[in-house]
Amino acid sequence: MANVKVPYLDLKAQYQSIKPEIDAAIARVLDSCQFVLGSEVAAFEQDFAKYCGTSDCIALNSGTSALHLALLAGKVGPGDEVITVPFTFVASVAAVLYAGARPVLVDIEPRSLTMDPAAVEAAITPRTKAILPVHLYGQSADMDPIMDLARRHGLVVIEDAAQAHGAKYKGRPVGSIGDMACFSFYPGKNLGACGEGGAVTTNNPEYARAVRMLRDWGQDRKYHHVLRGYNYRMEGFQGAILGVKLRHLDQWTEARRAVVQQYNELLANSDIETPVEMPWARHVYHVYTVRSADRDGLQAALTTEGVQTGIHYPVPVHMQPAYADLGYGPGAFPRAEAAAKQVLSLPLYPEITREAVAQVASAVQKASVKTPAGVSS
Numbered sequence: 245m246a247n248v249k250v251p252y253l254d255l256k257a258q259y260q261s262i263k264p265e266i267d268a269a270i271a272r273v274l275d276s277c278q279f280v281l282g283s284e285v286a287a288f289e290q291d292f293a294k295y296c297g298t299s300d301c302i303a304l305n306s307g308t309s310a311l312h313l314a315l316l317a318g319k320v321g322p323g324d325e326v327i328t329v330p331f332t333f334v335a336s337v338a339a340v341l342y343a344g345a346r347p348v349l350v351d352i353e354p355r356s357l358t359m360d361p362a363a364v365e366a367a368i369t370p371r372t373k374a375i376l377p378v379h380l381y382g383q384s385a386d387m388d389p390i391m392d393l394a395r396r397h398g399l400v401v402i403e404d405a406a407q408a409h410g411a412k413y414k415g416r417p418v419g420s421i422g423d424m425a426c427f428s429f430y431p432g433k434n435l436g437a438c439g440e441g442g443a444v445t446t447n448n449p450e451y452a453r454a455v456r457m458l459r460d461w462g463q464d465r466k467y468h469h470v471l472r473g474y475n476y477r478m479e480g481f482q483g484a485i486l487g488v489k490l491r492h493l494d495q496w497t498e499a500r501r502a503v504v505q506q507y508n509e510l511l512a513n514s515d516i517e518t519p520v521e522m523p524w525a526r527h528v529y530h531v532y533t534v535r536s537a538d539r540d541g542l543q544a545a546l547t548t549e550g551v552q553t554g555i556h557y558p559v560p561v562h563m564q565p566a567y568a569d570l571g572y573g574p575g576a577f578p579r580a581e582a583a584a585k586q587v588l589s590l591p592l593y594p595e596i597t598r599e600a601v602a603q604v605a606s607a608v609q610k611a612s613v614k615t616p617a618g619v620s621s
């Protein structure tokens with residue numbers, strides 16, 4: 245974009261706001277030379293487990309690794325099926341294939357855009373081993389009916405909480421509701437590293453032990469490999485940085501929610517749909533996603549006005565060329581497919597100014613008077 249007036253994200257603004265703390269954390273790691281795992285990572289694991297209300301947190305090198313290892317710890321493998329959604333980042337589905345299992349997709353609930361529990365029961369077969377709901381955009385999926393189904397059918401539940409650090413479901417922190425949960429600390433996430441990072445949280449000591457071994461070559465002690473593991477360890481720098489940032493997370497979430505309130509008020513009388521915070525949820529707004537019947541027109545108009553936007557996600561996983569062999573064609577998941585055509589994410593980060601939000605909202609209002617009203621779901 246030639247002339248960006250409002251960026252979609254501004255990671256520099258966050259760094260500037262806590263620069264002395266981050267610089268000191270990096271210096272500590274350089275001094276200690278604990279570049280892989282080490283005491284800073286261990287301290288972050290303790291802090292993040294406490295934050296999520298779990299006994300354990302195992303720090304990893306990405307959210308994708310977290311999903312992979314959670315599935316393996318849950319003993320998901322060839323011949324098994326895992327129920328998840330097509331309207332997510334591709335990693336939720338790819339990880340099931342990494343584990344050698346088959347992803348079985350179900351459509352989303354139209355307001356929250358998260359897994360529709362009503363669709364899950366019909367998808368359960370004797371081969372089903374796990375359910376993998378995604379807390380999309382920072383909002384929890386409807387976990388009670390999902391947990392209830394899982395308990396009745398003896399299934400493992402793995403939360404994909406990659407976008408939902410600090411989100412709550414009926415007052416409980418995500419990450420503590422399923423059998424295991426997976427977080428990503430990719431830099432743009434609500435809790436983001438300065439590089440790649442991820443974690444599994446759990447209250448189950450056996451799952452914790454398996455993930456802990458699997459991330460470090462399946463060793464139970466040095467050079468004794470009891471499982472076929474991976475090199476999925478978190479770097480010392482990321483642990484130290486995440487430890488600093490975790491102390492600011494709740495304040496950043498409050499800032500995000502204030503921005504959302506401003507957007508919702510300014511866009512209340514426009515012909516776009518603003519996101520819905522479900523009655524069960526405390527939404528942490530990793531992204532602020534509106535829906536428009538003319539999404540591409542709206543995005544083009546905003547680009548002209550210097551407003552950067554994103555699309556999460558333009559093509560549902562079952563319609564991606566790489567996953568065509570899952571066996572679902574166009575029309576298989578109408579709600580996911582409709583959402584993929586209509587969603588547009590507006591600039592949102594804790595440091596965005598009220599003036600910038602007002603500028604975005606007025607650009608949306610100006611653009612959307614030209615677009616036809618009425619968005620179907």
Ligand SMILES: Cc1ncc(COP(=O)(O)O)c(C=O)c1O
Nearest residue numbers: 306307308333335336406428430
């Ligand atoms: C829903 C979801 N699942 C999984 C991942 C994978 O996380 P990572 O990029 O850290 O591997 C992401 C990250 O973008 C995500 O948004």
